[in-house]
Amino acid sequence: MSFDPIDHDFERGLQNRRNVLGDAWVDRSLDKATGFNADFQNLITRFAWNEIWGRPGLDHKTRRAIVLSITIALGRWEEFELHVRAALLGEPDSRLTPDEIKEVLMQSAIYAGVPAANTAFTHTLAILREVGEQIGYVLEPAAPAAASHSGIGREGRTVSSPVLHYSVREPRSGKAPRHTVVLSHALGCDLTMWDALANTLAQDCRVIAYDHRGHGSSDAPDALYSMAELADDAARLLRELDTGPVVWVGLSMGGMVGQELALRHPALVRALVLANTTSGYPEAAQAVWEQRIATVREQGIEAIADAVMGRYFHDGFRAQKPGTVARYRRRVVSTDPVGYVGCCNAVGKVDTTPRLGSITVPTLVIAGELDQGTPVAMAQALADGIPEARLVVLQEASHLSAAEQPQAFEEAVVGFVTSI
Missing domain, CATH: 1.20.1290.10 (AhpD-like)
Structure with missing residues (x-):
């Protein structure tokens, strides 16, 4: 041996x-x-x-x-x-x-x-x-009172009215941002729906998330809003923050606002991600939105909350992730009814279809395979109508695809943002 x-x-x-x-x-x-x-x-x-x-x-x-x-x-x-x-x-x-x-x-x-x-x-x-x-690391003076949670960002409110609540995450890389990305939430949600994606993008981008009027910590004027007003709100915010052209990521209502923003204020938009959204509803669907407004006015948001969850999430997700569904339900029912009704009016009357050809920026359209609120056909119409658009369909995803399939949604968005 x-x-x-x-x-x-x-x-x-x-x-x-x-x-x-x-x-x-x-x-x-x-x-x-x-x-x-x-x-x-x-x-x-x-x-x-x-x-x-x-x-x-x-x-x-x-x-x-x-x-x-x-x-x-x-x-x-x-x-x-x-x-x-x-x-x-x-x-x-x-x-x-x-x-x-x-x-x-x-x-x-x-x-x-x-x-x-x-x-x-x-x-x-x-x-x-x-x-x-x-x-290559420089210790620079910094004020403790100005420090912000790196996973939430610096929070603020617009000077102009209606006041909008927002958060800004600066790039963690410490370098100049690749892009400024704006995240725009769905009806009945708020800026927290984007936390995970925002923190991923903030590795090398400046990321802004905000609450639409009538939602979260933003003002809720007592009126029926239009999509033009919501887009003008976004333009006010971007000009106050001096963003220059941004990559706009919007889901559902947020995607509708992005379309209108690109049409009304084209100098503010560098690229678009339009997820689970549409450029217009048929008359039958518009009537459903009018009925939702009437129900909320008469009975409150609680009366529609379960039906909304049924549209936001497919059956399998609701069975597997009841805690997540419960969180979104709490957010919906705690939304100011005046603001919710105001935004329902804007969403139900969205009408950008005839003008889509005027959107000339790179556009990614994301659809959920199981989305009944804005089905794949609506996403295809967007992709067909916008000259520089392409469509991605996420499997096993309904209306809130960013919550149901966060990894696939993130991969699609990050890949698009990186390619610009």
């Missing part, structure tokens, strides 16, 4: 240790080994760096974040600093950005305590001042 003199557990662990901490640090540790601590160096190399870091179940970025969290919780600051430096300066495929480290520290404040996170921020800031130039 031959004897292999190589300790493979040690060699594998040593390679992982070098990959994570860098050659210079590992060489210093090995060179400082003595008869007193050589056994310990051997132990941690075989067990920590081979048995744990050598497991493929988690990538090294995730393991870095775990180590940072645990060293914060235990107050092991020498080890914490070692791994912060390694995370910032390590192999590119396992490196953590300063913003990613910040998120680890923020979460540690909740699970390990604010004092521990406070100390972690102090240590990390010192390291960033030391290596910032090396990694």
Whole structure:
């Protein structure tokens, strides 16, 4: 029997240790080994760096974040600093950005305590001042009172009336935005319906979401609104925020507003995503909208809520995701009835079909295979009427396709935005 003199557990662990901490640090540790601590160096190399870091179940970025969290919780600051430096300066495929480290520290404040996170921020800031130039990161002054939740954005209200509530997410990349994207919600919803998509797009885009008049935290004038008024609302918002031309992503009512905006204020629109929407309803459907207005006026929104959920979500989704359906139902029934009725009037009377040929920007039309409110035929009419439009049909999706098939919806939108 031959004897292999190589300790493979040690060699594998040593390679992982070098990959994570860098050659210079590992060489210093090995060179400082003595008869007193050589056994310990051997132990941690075989067990920590081979048995744990050598497991493929988690990538090294995730393991870095775990180590940072645990060293914060235990107050092991020498080890914490070692791994912060390694995370910032390590192999590119396992490196953590300063913003990613910040998120680890923020979460540690909740699970390990604010004092521990406070100390972690102090240590990390010192390291960033030391290596910032090396990694291209500049520590700039910032006012805590102006800080906003990165998953929600900076919230505001328009100066002009009717007042519109909005949120703005700046690009997390720290670079100039690829585009400014505006997300426009469906009837009976609000800007929160876009949270997941907004946070994905905000990686390299400036993302604006807002509540239509009569919805969420926006004003609800006592009147029957027109689609032209809703489009003018959007134009006011964009001009106040000085956006320049935007990529407009609208679902249902939001898609109708996008069409009208592109026709009335073409200089404000760079491209359109029109999801689960239409350019006009036949007379029979218009009568249904008039009946909905009458019902809400007489009995309140609760009287129509279940029927709305039946149109928004297909049977299978309602059975599998009752919590999501319940959330949207709560939003619908809590919408100001005056605002809801006002927008129902605008939606029921939408009429852009004869003017679609005047929309000259790149357009993506998204339809839901199971959508009964704005069926695929309506989406096809949009795609046929707009010169630079193409149609995508999402399988197993009804009217709120962005909620029912979020991944497929996101892939379609992100792919389109990236192509512009």
